[in-house]
Amino acid sequence: MTAKIYYEDPHIGTFDATVLSCEKDKDAYALILDRTAFFPEEGGQCCDRGTIDGCEVLHVSIKNGVITHTVDTPFVPGSTVHGELDLKLRFDNEQQHSGEHILSGLAHSLYGCTNVGFRLAPDYTTLDFDRPLSAEQLLDLEKRANEVVYRDLPVKCSFPSAEELAVLDYRSKIELSGDVRIVEIPGVDICACCAPHVDSTGLIGMIKIIKHEAWKGGVRLTILCGKRALMYFGKALSTLDSLTKLCSAGPDALPEAVNALLQKSLKAEADKNKAETLLLEHLLKSGIEKLQKEPASADEDRDKAPLILFTSAMDTRNIRNAINSVASGHAGILAVFAEQDGSMNFIASSTSGGLKAITDTLRKELGAKCGGNDTMIQGTVSASKEDILRCFGA
Ligand SMILES: [Zn+2]
Structure with missing residues (x-):
């Protein structure tokens, strides 16, 4: 058992001891002395740190009363060493x-x-x-x-x-x-x-x-x-x-000031969502009206022609809400592609189905990541407008 100097003199900062053994242990050395002031990791407390002959003590552990100092330098058994503790720690x-x-x-x-x-x-x-x-x-x-x-x-x-x-x-x-x-x-x-x-x-x-x-x-x-x-x-x-400083409010007024900012931010977000949804609804309705006014050729059914919109970045929830609110007015595919960080987020809907085949084409030809069912799909794709329109047969 190692003699525990930290019990005899709890605040000692330096001590001399004799090396009993020093064996290689993985990338370091396990040094055992006859006595030590280093408290090991024990009882939930981290160990002491410091040096032995100027070499850093990396860890200190105890097993069956024997204290082991982990060091990165070998020591000669029988030699006398000098330990110094990090007393601040x-x-x-x-x-x-x-x-x-x-x-x-x-x-x-x-x-x-x-x-x-x-x-x-x-x-x-x-x-x-x-x-x-x-x-x-x-x-x-x-x-x-x-x-x-x-x-x-x-x-x-x-x-x-x-x-x-x-x-x-x-x-x-x-x-x-x-x-x-x-x-x-x-x-x-x-x-x-x-x-x-x-x-x-x-x-x-x-x-x-x-x-x-x-x-x-x-x-x-x-x-x-x-x-x-x-x-x-x-x-x-x-x-x-x-x-x-950021909130221009004293410490006591901070909770109120931060709450006011939060409410303002929530209202701005709600206003933006409303505006995005209304804008998309308007664009989709205008597109449907325009499609229906176009003269149809003998083999075309204008009611089922696809309507594909391309927009700047928009929240997908707003896209979904806008499409859902106008979907009953058009039997064909309605799709919105919104640019986001170099690719496009999209949602497509069709009350008359047909989106499963479109999903397969988008995946196969453009590497799109998308999922859903035959009447509603959602996903992401990096492709040109022309290629996307081609996949929809538009
Ligand atoms: Zn305790």
């Missing part, structure tokens, strides 16, 4: 993890919640409770957690004896065996935990719940503590500043 992790203990301890004592999940990622922390909490309860929880920070209570870490543990009421009791490390924030939380923590709650800084969502019958919270919370609010304020 360590402190960041400590702020998040200690903040999580406060929230979990309070949620347990106030609302009977059990923490059933914890993940301390490089940029966020999530914790899962086994029962739901209302928005009011979460606000209360956050307020009380921050009051624990203001009181600057000590965070005590210890390894009680089996007898002491037997009578101690602490969280995570059933999940652990062997040496159990207890982390206590007096009057707030007692929990079994293997990770490094801040020395006192004042070092955590702000505890902020930034998101809550339903999770397996309970609730998942995403939280930020300390410097992460500060950075988040800096970014959020910058976004807010941009929005207030």
Whole structure:
């Protein structure tokens, strides 16, 4: 088992150790030392980072008490090495993890919640409770957690004896065996935990719940503590500043200003759809009238002649609505081709059928992508107007 310096001296930044083994593992090396200050990825918390003899430590893991450092350089067994921790990252992790203990301890004592999940990622922390909490309860929880920070209570870490543990009421009791490390924030939380923590709650800084969502019958919270919370609010304020400038409204008036813009945009969209549909209806009706006025030859039936319109880009829903509203006035094919990004979206309708054969021709001769039935088809094609008219026999 690797000697864990982070328990003897939780804030040590440098240490010397002896290399026990260093074996190639895929593209890297698995380095095992007799002692280390690097906390491994364990209990939902990401590992420490830093260097060993100037080489970056890529990952740190633990198995059966043996800690493995993943490095990209081989080390000689028996040699002495010098480790240096990224203490900024360590402190960041400590702020998040200690903040999580406060929230979990309070949620347990106030609302009977059990923490059933914890993940301390490089940029966020999530914790899962086994029962739901209302928005009011979460606000209360956050307020009380921050009051624990203001009181600057000590965070005590210890390894009680089996007898002491037997009578101690602490969280995570059933999940652990062997040496159990207890982390206590007096009057707030007692929990079994293997990770490094801040020395006192004042070092955590702000505890902020930034998101809550339903999770397996309970609730998942995403939280930020300390410097992460500060950075988040800096970014959020910058976004807010941009929005207030864009909307020419103060922060408090933003929801109203954005809603007004949204309503205006929805009305403009509705007006455009109405105008497009009316225009197409007019063009189709005029085309039908013109067809019917043309003198028919002996073998032609003007009522069944195809009417094909070409337009600029239009919403396919508007094309469909316009065709449907005039379809009963013409027994032949009605089709609208609307240009869109170099190709044409189209819809064709025919109350007397015949579109299945047209679909086959469009696919075969022009590579059109289309589908539908014998009386209505929709699709896309890249072809000249002449070629399209030819496929419709127009
Ligand atoms: Zn913990």
